[in-house]
Amino acid sequence: MRRLINVERELRHMKEVMSSLMDKQDRLITENTTLKLRVAECEKVSAINQELKEEIQEIKKQNDVLKATCQKYESSLRSLQAKVQDGIGDQAEGGLGDNKLKELRNEWKQEQEEEKLKFSEVVRRQIQENIKFAVIEVIKEKEDLVQDAVDKKKSFVIFGMKEKKNPNKFTREREERELNKSVIKRVQESTQEFDQEVEEVIRLGRYSEAGMRPMKVRMRSQVAVEEIMARKGKLANDVEHKDIWIKRDMNLEDREKEKVLRSEAKEKKN
Numbered sequence: 001m002r003r004l005i006n007v008e009r010e011l012r013h014m015k016e017v018m019s020s021l022m023d024k025q026d027r028l029i030t031e032n033t034t035l036k037l038r039v040a041e042c043e044k045v046s047a048i049n050q051e052l053k054e055e056i057q058e059i060k061k062q063n064d065v066l067k068a069t070c071q072k073y074e075s076s077l078r079s080l081q082a083k084v085q086d087g088i089g090d091q092a093e094g095g096l097g098d099n100k101l102k103e104l105r106n107e108w109k110q111e112q113e114e115e116k117l118k119f120s121e122v123v124r125r126q127i128q129e130n131i132k133f134a135v136i137e138v139i140k141e142k143e144d145l146v147q148d149a150v151d152k153k154k155s156f157v158i159f160g161m162k163e164k165k166n167p168n169k170f171t172r173e174r175e176e177r178e179l180n181k182s183v184i185k186r187v188q189e190s191t192q193e194f195d196q197e198v199e200e201v202i203r204l205g206r207y208s209e210a211g212m213r214p215m216k217v218r219m220r221s222q223v224a225v226e227e228i229m230a231r232k233g234k235l236a237n238d239v240e241h242k243d244i245w246i247k248r249d250m251n252l253e254d255r256e257k258e259k260v261l262r263s264e265a266k267e268k269k270n
Contacts, residue, residue: 022233023230023231023233026230026233027230029265030226030229030230032261033248033261034226036257036261037250037254037257040253040254040257041145041149044145045145048141048145052134055134056131056134059127059130059131059134062127062130063127066123066126066127067123074116148251151218151249152248152249152250152251152254153222153225154199154218154219154220154221154222154224154225155216155217155218155219155225155248155249156216156217156219156225156228156229156246156247156248156249157204157214157215157216157217157246157247157248157249158180158183158214158215158217158244158245158246159212159214159215159244159245159246159247160212160243160244160245161179161183161212161215161244162211162212163176163203163207163208163211163212163213172207173201176201176203176215177198177201179215180198180201180215180217181195181198183235183241183244183246184198184217184228186234186235186238186240186241187228187231187232187234187235187246188227188228188231189231192227194219194224194227194228197219197220197221197224198217198218198219198220199218199219199220200216200217200218201215201216201217201218202215202216202218203215203216204216216249225248228246229246229248232245232246
């Protein structure tokens with residue numbers, strides 16, 4: 001009898017050890033996935049930087065075109081100057097005095113210098129506007145990318161949760177927040193209160209009675225999401241929530257990468 005009791009104790013102990021090891025393994029896989037996703041985000045930023053370089057190169061090309069136009073303009077001015085000087089020479093032969101010729105030449109030179117300055121200012125402003133527009137567009141794109149990445153780090157998605165038949169949107173949303181909290185309570189430890197850190201709950205897609213749209217949940221912190229993801233396996237052992245599962249909030253590209261990572265992990269286990 002004592003042997004049986006000891007064997008049962010050892011079996012319980014082994015189950016606890018195995019459960020602990022499985023939890024650690026899940027955490028390591030989660031951390032590995034997070035790191036790889038961060039690397040992917042860095043690659044996105046690098047791609048944006050490359051696009052900015054290409055935009056700057058395009059602006060430089062436009063600048064070269066403007067410079068070429070300016071050079072043509074200057075060449076035309078020199079040709080015009082030669083013609084004017086020839087005309088002045090003809091007028092001089094007709095009897096104009098030296099002082100009058102100098103005065104006309106100086107006035108003409110001053111007018112040409114003013115035209116050059118005006119043209120150069122137009123070119124400079126155009127180049128500045130092009131550069132400013134390109135930089136603003138890239139900055140906005142980076143801000144959107146960073147904000148989206150931060151939002152996804154603080155969010156997760158619940159699948160398999162049935163919707164109640166309630167046409168009133170506000171009542172339905174209130175009930176869904178309570179359903180979401182019940183799932184989090186089932187996953188979290190007894191000493192934790194992550195169900196109080198929910199910021200927003202959104203059903204993804206169009207409403208239909210008795211539907212099962214995915215539910216996106218945004219938390220106040222990334223820590224809360226990581227803790228929930230580390231313990232999401234508890235739902236499989238719960239009768240009430242056995243058909244419900246939790247996944248990270250990811251875009252299409254990240255989901256494809258996760259599939260590859262999971263496939264690699266399965267191959268390593270086999």
